[in-house]
Amino acid sequence: MRRAHPPEDTITALFLWGVDRDPEATAYFVQEQGLWRPYSRRFSLEQCAAGARALHDLGIGPGDRVAIVSTTRPEWAAVDLATTALGAITVGLYPNLPADHLAYPLAHSGSRIAIVENAEQASKIAAIRDQLPDLERVISIDPVEGMDSILDLATTPDVAFLRARGAERRPEDIATLIYTSGTTGEPKGAVLTHGNFAFVCKAVLEAVDVVDGERSIAWLPLAHALQRQTLYTSFLIDTVGYWSPSVEDLPEVIAFGRPHILASVPRMLEKIRGRILAGVAERGPRADRAVQRALAIGVKRLGYLERGERVPRVLELRWRLMDRLVFAKIKERLGGSLHTLAVGGAALDPEVARFFGAMGLSVIEGWGLTETAAPATVNRTHHFRFGTVGKPLPGVDVRLADDGEILVRGPGLFRGYYKDEAATADAFEDGWFKTGDLGSFDADGFLKITDRKKEILVTAGGKNIAPVPIEARIMRSPLISQAVAVGSERRYIAALISPDAEALDAWAAAGGHGTLTAEERVQHPEIVAAFEQAVATANETLPRWEQIKTWRAVPIEFTPEGGELTPTLKLKRRVIAERYADLIEQLYV
Numbered sequence: 327m328r329r330a331h332p333p334e335d336t337i338t339a340l341f342l343w344g345v346d347r348d349p350e351a352t353a354y355f356v357q358e359q360g361l362w363r364p365y366s367r368r369f370s371l372e373q374c375a376a377g378a379r380a381l382h383d384l385g386i387g388p389g390d391r392v393a394i395v396s397t398t399r400p401e402w403a404a405v406d407l408a409t410t411a412l413g414a415i416t417v418g419l420y421p422n423l424p425a426d427h428l429a430y431p432l433a434h435s436g437s438r439i440a441i442v443e444n445a446e447q448a449s450k451i452a453a454i455r456d457q458l459p460d461l462e463r464v465i466s467i468d469p470v471e472g473m474d475s476i477l478d479l480a481t482t483p484d485v486a487f488l489r490a491r492g493a494e495r496r497p498e499d500i501a502t503l504i505y506t507s508g509t510t511g512e513p514k515g516a517v518l519t520h521g522n523f524a525f526v527c528k529a530v531l532e533a534v535d536v537v538d539g540e541r542s543i544a545w546l547p548l549a550h551a552l553q554r555q556t557l558y559t560s561f562l563i564d565t566v567g568y569w570s571p572s573v574e575d576l577p578e579v580i581a582f583g584r585p586h587i588l589a590s591v592p593r594m595l596e597k598i599r600g601r602i603l604a605g606v607a608e609r610g611p612r613a614d615r616a617v618q619r620a621l622a623i624g625v626k627r628l629g630y631l632e633r634g635e636r637v638p639r640v641l642e643l644r645w646r647l648m649d650r651l652v653f654a655k656i657k658e659r660l661g662g663s664l665h666t667l668a669v670g671g672a673a674l675d676p677e678v679a680r681f682f683g684a685m686g687l688s689v690i691e692g693w694g695l696t697e698t699a700a701p702a703t704v705n706r707t708h709h710f711r712f713g714t715v716g717k718p719l720p721g722v723d724v725r726l727a728d729d730g731e732i733l734v735r736g737p738g739l740f741r742g743y744y745k746d747e748a749a750t751a752d753a754f755e756d757g758w759f760k761t762g763d764l765g766s767f768d769a770d771g772f773l774k775i776t777d778r779k780k781e782i783l784v785t786a787g788g789k790n791i792a793p794v795p796i797e798a799r800i801m802r803s804p805l806i807s808q809a810v811a812v813g814s815e816r817r818y819i820a821a822l823i824s825p826d827a828e829a830l831d832a833w834a835a836a837g838g839h840g841t842l843t844a845e846e847r848v849q850h851p852e853i854v855a856a857f858e859q860a861v862a863t864a865n866e867t868l869p870r871w872e873q874i875k876t877w878r879a880v881p882i883e884f885t886p887e888g889g890e891l892t893p894t895l896k897l898k899r900r901v902i903a904e905r906y907a908d909l910i911e912q913l914y915v
Contacts (some may be wrong), residue, residue: 327871328614329459330397333890334495334497335497335520335521335524335525336492336495336496336497336520336524337407337410337495337501337520337523337524337558338407338410338411338488338491338492338495338500338520338851339495339524339557340373340491340524340527340561340562341371341407341435341558341561342371342489342492343561343562344367344560344561344562344743345367345368345371345561347564348367348498348506349366349367349368349371350366350367350368351366351367351564352364352365352366352367352566353367353369353370353566353567354370354400354544354566354567354568354569355463355566355567355568355569355582355583356399356400356569357569357579357582358537362568362582364741365400365780370400370403370404371483371485371488372483372485372552373400373401373404373408373483374404374408374411374487374488375483375484375485375487376480376481376482376483376484377405377407377408377409377476377480377488378407378408378409378411378412378484378488378491379480379481379482379483379484379487379488380408380476380479380481381405381408381409381412381414381439382412382481382487382491384439384440384456384463384479386409386412386414386438387412387413387414387440388412388413388414388499389411389413389414389415389437389500389623390412390414390415390417390438390439390692391414391415391416391417391436391437391438392405392409392414392417392437392438392439392440392441392443392549393416393418393419393431393432393435393437393439393440393441393552393667394406394417394418394419394440394549394665394810395419395421395440395442395443395447395450395451395550396417396421396441396442396443396447396467396574397421397426397443397547397572398544398545398546398547398548398553398569398570398571399567399569399571401467401469401476401522401655402418402584403546403548403557404439405476406418406502406548408488410495410499410501410502410520411488411491411492411495412491413491413494413495413499415435415500415501415502415503415506416501416503417431417435417437417501417502417515418434418502418504418547418548418549418554419431419432419505419549420547420549420550420762420886420893421443421447421547422887423886423893424450424889425449425450425451425453425454425712425888426454426455426765428450428451429437429454429457429458429566430512430513430514431503431505431515432451432457432458433456433457433458433459433460433516434505434515434744434745435503435505435744436460436816437458437460437461438460438461438462438463439461439462439463439464439465440461440463440465441465441467441476441745442464442465442466442467442470443466443467443468444466444467444468444470445466445468445470445471445772446467448464448470448473452464460472460879465479471787480596481537483850495520496520496521497519497521498518498519498520498521499519499520499523500517500518500519500741501518501519501522501523502518502520502554503515503516503518503744504516504518504549504550504551504554504696504729506696508582514695514743514744514746514749515743515744515745515746516697516740516743516744517740517741517742517743518551518696518699518740518741519740519741520735521737522699522738522739522740522741522831523555523558523699523738524558525699525721525736525737525738526555526698526699526700526719526738527562528556528562529719529720529721529722529738530555530559530701530704531559531562531563532719532720533704533706533719533720534668534690534704534706534707535707535708536563536873538563538565539564539565539566539858540565540566540585540586540587541565541566541567541583541584541585541586541587541645542560542565542566542567542568542585542586542587542588542589543568543569543570543579543583543585543588544556544557544567544568544569544570544580545553545569545570545571545573545575545576545597545760546589546591546894547893547894548583549893550671550893550894551694551695551696551699551702552589552591552670552671552694552701553589554700555699555700555701556589556668556700557886559746563728564780565587565807568582568583568585571809573594574579575753580660580661581661583661584661584662584663584664585661585663585664586663586664586665587664587665587666587668588660588664588666588667588668589668589669589670590668590669590670590672591669591670591671591672591673592669592672592675592678592896593672593895594816594895595669595674595678595682596675596678596798596801596802597807597826598660598694599681599682600802600803600804600826600829601711601804602656602659603617603658603804603844604804604829604832613859616651616652616655616731617631617652619648620648620651620652620684621681621684622655623641623644623645623648623684624645624648624653624683624684624685624686625680625683625684626641626685627641627642627645627666627684631683632710632711632712634708640848641862645686647740649685649686653684653685653686656685657685657686657687663757663855664687665686665687665688666687666688666690666707667687667688667689667690668690669690669691669692670691670692670693670694670700670701670825671894671895671896672701672794672894672895673775673794673795674689674691674797674799675716675799675802676712676713676862677802678802679691679712679713680712680763683712687709688707689705689710689712690704690705690706690707690710690716691704691705691710691714691715691716692704692705692715692716693715693716693763693773693775695763696732696740697739697753697759697761697762698722698736698739698740698761698837699737699738699739700737701719702718702719702724702734702738703715703716703717703718703719703724703773703881704716704717704719705717705772707718710795711745711768711770711795712766713771713774714772714773714774715772715773715774715775716772716773717771717772717773718736718773719738721736721737721749722734722735722736722737722738723736724773725758726767727755727760728767728768729764729779730764730765730766730776731754731760731761731762731763731764731779732763732765732775733758733759733760733761733772733795734756734758734759734761735759737817739759740759756864762776762778762779762780763775763776763778763779764776764777764778764779764782764792771872776792777792777793777794778794781793781794781899783811783812783813783819784814784815784816785813785815785817785818785871785914786815786816786817787817787820787871789871789872791811791813791819791871791872793810793811796809796811796819796821796864796868796872796874797809797810797811797821797897799863799864799867799868800820800821800823800861800874801858802859802860802864803856803857803859804826804829805825805826805829805830805853805857805860806825806826806860807824807825807826807827807832807883807884808823808824808883808890808891808897809821809822809823809824810822810824810897810899810902812903812910812913816914817914818876819871819872819873819874819875819879820874820875820876820878820910820913820914821859821874821876821877821878821913822878822879822880822902822906822909822910823857823861823877823878823879823880824881824882824884824890825847825853825878825879825880825881825883826849826883827882827883828854830847830848833852833853834847835845837852843881844881844882845881847881848879848880848881849879854877854879857877857879861877876913877913878909878912878913880906880909884897884902889901889905890902890905
């Protein structure tokens with residue numbers, strides 16, 4: 327569906343265009359003291375204008391870097407929009423990073439000001455202040471004793487000033503530095519422009535159906551390219567947002583906001599599916615059989631839709647009956663209004679996609695990287711293929727190198743890595759960005775991601791094995807949070823298994839095992855048998871040389887806070903390999 331767009335391809339122009347269409351319309355809801363309060367687009371404009379004047383009065387201008395260390399909240403967006411309107415550069419940092427992980431991007435970017443959410447984040451900056459020679463000032467969002475608050479500094483909104491500064495912006499102006507998650511080394515700062523984001527926002531709306539007036543939730547970190555892109559896209563459509571500061575708050579926000587659209591990373595959908603199936607199992611065999619029967623009908627119907635064929639009338643009637651009797655109850659746990667799941671950030675297990683698709687939800691899987699300003703390819707609402715990431719966005723070119731690496735070029739492509747000419751030169755080949763992902767196209771032009779080039783396991787027998795599909799099969803068990811396939815230069819593939827802490831707590835409570843330690847829980851015969859079954863089930867669909875020959879369970883759930891996962895829930899394989907080197911060695915004794 328083609329829409330009207332602002333004339334200038336800048337983030338500020340997108341924002342102002344969205345406000346001016348209907349200044350009094352509700353922009354978003356925020357929970358304050360237990361109540362959900364609506365805020366208008368005019369309020370958003372005034373908040374950004376006040377922030378822009380405050381930053382300007384502190385000496386921030388074109389090219390200066392302003393870091394933000396905060397959870398997802400409207401003040402994050404306001405500071406970002408104020409910063410970019412001035413021609414300055416936002417440096418978004420994940421709030422769950424420990425202090426020593428914040429030091430590098432803050433120092434490398436040369437950030438002059440750091441906007442922190444609260445006292446916890448302020449203490450992190452204080453601990454590393456001596457490593458930050460360019461940092462002049464730390465300002466808080468929430469009140470912190472002895473520290474200036476951005477709300478105190480942002481006094482009278484000067485909307486005319488914001489508009490004047492915004493009019494000076496050009497598509498080629500740098501908008502942000504987004505530091506990659508650093509799964510294989512020090513993070514690199516991807517330089518993204520106003521034009522990069524503006525192009526992707528418009529291209530997404532050309533490819534995917536979005537209806538004005540619908541509700542969505544912002545919950546992914548705004549330091550992540552995907553959530554930033556969805557935020558900017560919301561300026562072009564009349565949607566109402568609900569802010570969820572963390573994944574823990576998400577169920578409550580879903581219950582109140584009843585979203586129509588939800589952007590997610592695959593691991594979150596895997597966890598939701600696991601919780602749903604575990605809840606069904608607790609209700610007994612009869613409920614489990616009913617759900618499995620309904621899912622079978624839904625998957626069969628989905629096959630026709632995936633092939634672009636008309637669903638037979640009898641099958642459609644059977645599915646509608648299942649939707650009313652079974653699926654409606656499940657979907658009510660997701661708010662009751664949800665119809666579209668936009669998924670990116672990592673590979674989505676096709677079985678998980680079909681689980682939600684069978685219930686009538688549109689699962690729009692896309693693919694992209696920080697360097698492509700989020701999606702470069704997407705499945706369309708009515709033209710999709712599970713197990714793929716769709717087709718290139720309008721205006722984006724994608725091809726494969728001789729070794730299968732995916733190469734991309736187009737207006738959404740980043741400018742390069744900040745202060746790293748060598749890495750920038752290495753990332754491009756004849757104008758094409760080398761993504762590091764391996765893939766293939768099917769006969770209809772849908773792109774399938776095989777794995778990350780650097781993560782391919784090469785066994786002692788010379789087999790090249792992609793670990794992600796193997797891990798995804800094991801992680802279908804609701805008791806398992808993460809699986810890590812290992813086996814480079816080894817005789818066979820093995821795995822480490824990290825339990826789902828919440829699922830283990832529920833198991834312990836139901837079976838009277840609450841006194842067991844974490845170590846004792848993963849060694850309990852029932853849990854060992856469940857993990858063994860998960861591995862055996864995964865092996866059934868794998869060729870012999872990819873099958874897991876042995877495994878070991880670790881007692882903890884891998885988390886970003888623990889350092890085993892990136893903030894977007896991807897494995898930090900090097901960290902895990904170093905931390906569990908002895909356990910991995912036991913897999914090959």
